[in-house]
Amino acid sequence: MDLGAHALGFNFYPPSPRSISPAAAWEIARKLPPLVATVGVFVNWPAEVVAALAGALRLDGVQLHGDEQPGEVRDLAARFRVIKAFAVGTRFKLEALARYKAASAFLLDGYRSGLYGGTGYTGDWRLVREARRYGRVILAGGLRPDNVAQAIAEAQPFGIDVASGVESRPGKKDPDALRELMREVEAANRAADSDSARHFQDHFQEKKTREKK
DSSP: OTTOOSEEEEEOOTTSTTBOOHHHHHHHHTTSOTTSEEEEEESSOOHHHHHHHHHHTTOSEEEEOSOOOHHHHHHHHTTSEEEEEEEEOTTOOGGGGGGGTTOSEEEEEEOOTTOSSOOOOOOOHHHHHHHGGGSOEEEESSOOTTTHHHHHHHHOOSEEEOSGGGEEETTEEOHHHHHHHHHHHHHHHHHHHHHHHHHHHHHHHHHHHHHHO
16 A cells, blocks of 8 residues: 555455455455555355445445446445446447446456456457546556556556556565556656646647637
8 A cells, every 4th residue: 555556455256366355354454544445356246245245344345347237236336336347358348338327437357268357468458448438447457567557548547457467476466566567657647647738738829829810
């Protein structure tokens, strides 16, 4: 958290090497700074069970990586911020996002058959950029220190989600890789802010020129 992350995910999908028990998640969550959001990661849990655990752990949000239906997202959204994840493979259609209007954000992840996230595969960053018309988009999949700046520049996401790209082994984060990635993120954000300011200045100058005429 000292590196500037805004949220911490707790993975409750047992087959994942990043899976954590509710008790361990509580021990971590209760020691976090107050402005760091906590998010539970679930795969195909019944909505009422997700709500029960998320409520017990006082999580700020839930991230759904399975085949959850729009109704389940809508029910959970009444109590929590919901991030609905989608694997961006060849069969993925952007229009699918429209069915999940209740979600606070969409997470677009790289696709690998049989896996529900944490694939280490990069997706189509330009597609992520197009998806922003449906709502906030979080980019995931194969993000590493050496490609995260380019990913942010091309996809222009609301946020990023990283896992395998900053691990020394599955489930074990590498502090040096995390620091390097966060430096790249900060540099990419500064560049984006600079571009936005330059575009505004250009637009303002053009407007003044038209008014003088």
